[in-house]
Amino acid sequence: MDFELSQTQRPVLDALDSLLGRHAGVERCRKLSSVEGYDHALESELRAGGFFDLFAEESMGPLGATLAIERIGSHLGTIAATAHLLVLPALGLHSVEGAVALTREGDAGPVRFGAEATSILVAGRTRCTLATAAPHGALSSAYGFSLGRIEPGTGEVVTAATAAGMLAWWRVGLSAEAIGMMQQALDIAVQYAKDRRAFRRAIGSFQALQHRLAELTILVEGARWLTYEAAFRGASAESAAIAAAHTMATLHKLTRETHQIMGAIGLTREHDLHLYTLRLQALRTELGGLRGHRRDATAARWAS
Template sequence: MDFELSQTQRPILDALDALLGRYAGVERCRKLASVEGYDHALERELRVSGFFDLFDEDSVGPLGATLAVERIGANLGTIAAAAHLLVLPALGIEPHEGPLALVQDGVERPVRFAAEATSILVAGPDRCTLSASTVSTDSAVPSAYGFSLGRLVPADKELELAPGTAATMLNWWRVGASAEAVGMMQQALDIAVQYAKDRQTFRRAIGSFQALQHRLAELTILVEGARWLTYEAAFHNAPAEASATAAAHTMAALGRLTRETHQIMGAIGLTREHDLHLYTLRLQALRTELGGLRGHRRALVTARWGVPA
């Protein structure tokens, strides 16, 4: 099933694709992994080109911004896309320059981009706090996930936001993480499908065998389900139940997709020379955020029945 872009969304996303073609992709991902953990050039180009303002544009809005986050994920953009394009504008916060780390209060685990973050947005029990961060290389955590990870550095200043902002932050964070994952899942699936067409055994492409076709068809359904649940949540401004549903399905699907695509392709998908692992390792980093799959399911139970899970 294809998603039909509006006449306003199409040229904007075409322009985004052109920009990502110059400032993102597998080769840039490999280069960044060897020299630094955050793509400041890509963030700068997206900001200057106005893509960080999509959320508030009447003609594009939250759904268009979510589509942009998906495209950035599909092109392995190494920036805090969900934070800049979805979370900050949803909270009414002016755009920030540089890496922004999203954190749940009381969670003691390495955080994406925390080692380079200039700002930290923390979701407390009811409201958010926005802090300036002192960047420290000592906080970096070794990672093979394609994203830099780090431990939080004590804040210099702290701005407390209005009551209820924590729920807004978490809901849009779930939508953003799901959108990033959908973009990467689709790319990983496309790689596996192409491999099944090209790889031959007994003089036949392995993709011609029905058992493999069924497995790829199931993966396609899982990815499409994640895509449409994410779009629905974004279209309705990220209500708690829809956001948690999208995240729970997406994080469950990416576990299955990672396992199946690597099994179909054999060990070649895990070699440094192959592109598949660039997507699947990043997916594992997304899978740990917000309490992981259990955290999303608990949030869904709470949103639907009003009781803590």
């Protein structure tokens, strides 16, 4: 099923794709990974182009911002897209410069952009705090998504009872980023199945392989539509957690299946597949991973 963009959404997202084609992509990702650097140049271009303001625009809104995050993910943009395009505007916060790390109070594990973050948004029990960041250095890097421990410095309480909203929009953005990358990884595997020949025929002509790729396609489409629905309906705790749970389950299966289909070549430095699948592993750990999303979806359903 194809998603039909409105007449106002299409030109905006076409302009975004054009910008990302010039300032992001696999080669830019490889270059940044060698220095583990946050892409301040890309952030500057997106900010100047008005893409950080999509959430508040009547013609785009939260769904438009979610679509933009999906495209940034598919182009391997190395910026805190979820924080800048969804979470901060959803909380009514002014945009801040540079990497923004997202975390929950009490979480001691490493966070994305932990080495470069200048600000950290912390979800407490009922409220959020936006604070200056005190990075402890990077622990590892998943091709641009540096992971590191970070502690809040001085900060201000945003508003009361915003923590649930922050977590919900975080899940929507997290899912959108993953969907963009999963679709690219799936497209790479499908093209490989068409090109790779065995027994004098393309391996994609074998029914067993067709079934596996068809199942992945259905799972990715399911994740996409659940995420779009959550964004369109204002990111309720239940819809956001369900979208994230399905997306993370799909992510796990897609990573395994695409690498099995392509074999060792998908993990070589020269091939593009691992640029997407390694980044996807960084997304798997956020907000308690698959179990955390399922647990919160259950709590939201039975608490209502």
